[in-house]
Amino acid sequence: MNNTQKTPSSTASHAPRLAAIGLCVAVIAVAFAYTGGWLSPARLTPAKIVDSLAPPGGAVKGYRRNHAKGICFTGTFESNGAGTSLSRATVFQTGSYPVTGRFNLAGPVPTMADSAGRVRGLGLRIQTPDGDEWRTAMIDPPFFPVARPDDFYALQLASANKGDPSVLKRFAATHPSVAAFGAWASSAPFTESYAEDRYNSLNSSVLTNAQGQDSTVRWSFIPTATPVPIAPEALKTRAPNFLFEEITQRVASAPQTWTLVMTVAQPGDPTADPSQAWPDDRRKVEVGKLVVSRIEPEPDGPCRDLNFDPTVLPSGMRTSDDPFPAARSAAYSVSYNRRTAEEKDYPHTPQEQP
Numbered sequence: 001m002n003n004t005q006k007t008p009s010s011t012a013s014h015a016p017r018l019a020a021i022g023l024c025v026a027v028i029a030v031a032f033a034y035t036g037g038w039l040s041p042a043r044l045t046p047a048k049i050v051d052s053l054a055p056p057g058g059a060v061k062g063y064r065r066n067h068a069k070g071i072c073f074t075g076t077f078e079s080n081g082a083g084t085s086l087s088r089a090t091v092f093q094t095g096s097y098p099v100t101g102r103f104n105l106a107g108p109v110p111t112m113a114d115s116a117g118r119v120r121g122l123g124l125r126i127q128t129p130d131g132d133e134w135r136t137a138m139i140d141p142p143f144f145p146v147a148r149p150d151d152f153y154a155l156q157l158a159s160a161n162k163g164d165p166s167v168l169k170r171f172a173a174t175h176p177s178v179a180a181f182g183a184w185a186s187s188a189p190f191t192e193s194y195a196e197d198r199y200n201s202l203n204s205s206v207l208t209n210a211q212g213q214d215s216t217v218r219w220s221f222i223p224t225a226t227p228v229p230i231a232p233e234a235l236k237t238r239a240p241n242f243l244f245e246e247i248t249q250r251v252a253s254a255p256q257t258w259t260l261v262m263t264v265a266q267p268g269d270p271t272a273d274p275s276q277a278w279p280d281d282r283r284k285v286e287v288g289k290l291v292v293s294r295i296e297p298e299p300d301g302p303c304r305d306l307n308f309d310p311t312v313l314p315s316g317m318r319t320s321d322d323p324f325p326a327a328r329s330a331a332y333s334v335s336y337n338r339r340t341a342e343e344k345d346y347p348h349t350p351q352e353q354p
């Protein structure tokens with residue numbers, strides 16, 4: 001008999017091992033299915049949140065799924081050392097650290113008119129020589145429209161239901177911060193320039209100093225330039241890319257700066273809820289200046305493959321009880337993976353700049 005042939009008894013002796021391997025494969029498959037949300041179709045996943053951001057015609061391939069229109073820059077963060085009282089992160093030690101950043105407009109369409117961008121944003125990555133880095137993505141409203149990530153998803157669905165405005169009305173009736181945000185959106189002036197806007201983290205983080213003391217903070221970049229409001233009538237006549245053109249010209253003629261201010265929470269402040277501003281009298285620490293010195297090409301520039309994930313924090317900073325940074329991180333990763341996989345759809349020449 002050929003001794004490679006299996007006898008019934010050798011097959012039987014392998015059976016337990018085969019069963020164990022089969023079990024491992026099954027467990028891994030179930031784990032993947034669970035993670036992918038296939039076992040619980042009602043569960044909110046990062047992919048569902050990102051899908052909800054898409055415009056009616058579908059996502060614009062190759063671009064960020066939100067804040068799709070933007071313009072990249074490089075510069076420095078000039079730390080004045082005052083932040084070391086709050087955090088031992090190198091970025092707060094006196095010094096100059098390289099920055100890559102991006103001014104942008106909230107919305108999923110990269111060709112939107114600048115005048116239609118009610119919410120303006122700023123993404124930043126600050127690197128320090130020890131290899132650490134701090135990424136943050138901020139916006140100009142003073143608070144967020146909703147308190148929790150699942151409410152953000154519900155708001156996207158309610159807003160998409162344009163045929164039936166009562167859906168959004170009903171959502172707003174049970175979420176008062178939506179109306180408060182609406183009041184901000186309809187009254188806050190539009191400025192002439194990205195350089196005249198204040199950008200707020202809204203989400204809180206915990207800083208730890210060299211003595212091991214924790215402080216929960218939010219931060220804002222406050223422009224040195226005086227804001228010049230555009231009258232609503234004048235806004236309508238602005239060129240579709242007026243912000244892009246203005247900031248390109250402005251930075252070419254002089255670097256633009258912002259002061260970074262940390263606001264420290266007191267016990268009882270709503271650190272987990274970005275829809276609630278903290279009282280004005282909270283302690284503030286000016287920790288340095290952002291200097292934007294060069295506008296970089298958006299297509300194929302240094303921001304293209306950068307994900308301004310708000311959970312990328314240096315040692316001495318960590319996420320707080322605010323649920324948004326983790327939810328944002330997961331959604332940004334889905335958006336990043338999708339857009340980088342669609343690389344062929346991304347414009348490669350400056351002429352195609354939105």
Ligand code: HEM
Pocket residue numbers: 049050063064065066067070102103104121122123137138139144149152200201202203274306307308324327328331332335336339
């Ligand atoms: C659950 C809530 C949120 C979701 C699902 C969400 C989703 C997204 C997505 C998918 C992107 C594109 C990421 C990429 O492809 O690189 C993005 C970008 C951005 N988000 Fe959010 N976001 C949320 C909350 C916020 C909040 C609270 C802020 C500000 C306080 C914010 C500010 C920004 C900014 C400034 C960008 C553009 C960053 C860049 O230039 O790459 N987002 N968001």
